Amino acid sequence: MDYNKDYLPLVKTMVDEKRYIHTLGVIDEALKYSKIYNADINKARIAASLHDITKNFTQDENIELLKKYYKMSEIESIPKSVMHSFSAFVYSKEYLGIDDIDILNAIKNHTLSRPAMSDLEKIIYLSDFTDPSRNLDYSNHLREIAKKDLNLAMKDALTYTISYLKEGNKVIPKITYDALNYYKEFN
Ligand SMILES: [Fe+2]
Numbered sequence: 716m717d718y719n720k721d722y723l724p725l726v727k728t729m730v731d732e733k734r735y736i737h738t739l740g741v742i743d744e745a746l747k748y749s750k751i752y753n754a755d756i757n758k759a760r761i762a763a764s765l766h767d768i769t770k771n772f773t774q775d776e777n778i779e780l781l782k783k784y785y786k787m788s789e790i791e792s793i794p795k796s797v798m799h800s801f802s803a804f805v806y807s808k809e810y811l812g813i814d815d816i817d818i819l820n821a822i823k824n825h826t827l828s829r830p831a832m833s834d835l836e837k838i839i840y841l842s843d844f845t846d847p848s849r850n851l852d853y854s855n856h857l858r859e860i861a862k863k864d865l866n867l868a869m870k871d872a873l874t875y876t877i878s879y880l881k882e883g884n885k886v887i888p889k890i891t892y893d894a895l896n897y898y899k900e901f902n
């Protein structure tokens with residue numbers, strides 16, 4: 716695969732304006748963290764560019780993509796709000812020829828996360844949170860931690876996410892709990 720390819724022109728044709736601005740913000744954040752942690756800049760740019768590429772797909776379009784890699788019972792267990800991270804992974808692999816497992820994992824795990832993520836996965840997960848266009852008060856707090864320690868930032872972000880989901884009586888996927896249990900050991 717071509718690590719210098721710019722996927723943004725394609726992304727721009729596939730997502731709405733708000734999502735495109737968010738994508739630019741995530742790229743910016745991801746490049747900053749990559750410099751701090753010596754992560755591969757090209758991989759970070761590609762993963763950040765593609766992480767939400769299927770965000771504006773319909774439910775049916777997402778399911779069609781997911782069927783290539785997942786059983787129907789697995790697809791049904793994925794909350795609708797995070798389906799796009801899995802369909803973006805499939806789209807990137809199947810249609811864009813992305814074959815770098817670290818980039819693919821960073822796209823796939825940017826919503827639910829998982830225990831023992833790579834630095835690139837953590838960078839994309841955290842950049843999705845700290846993109847300034849989201850206007851979250853929490854982003855500023857998280858960004859300061861993320862600049863110092865990726866694992867502590869994951870612990871903080873997962874704690875925040877799980878309490879947010881609990882407050883809204885939303886389902887908390889097991890893998891996200893497992894991730895928090897993994898990262899809460901860091902201090
Ligand atoms: Fe997303």
Ligand SMILES: [Fe+2]
Pocket residue numbers: 737741766767843
């Ligand atoms: Fe995003």
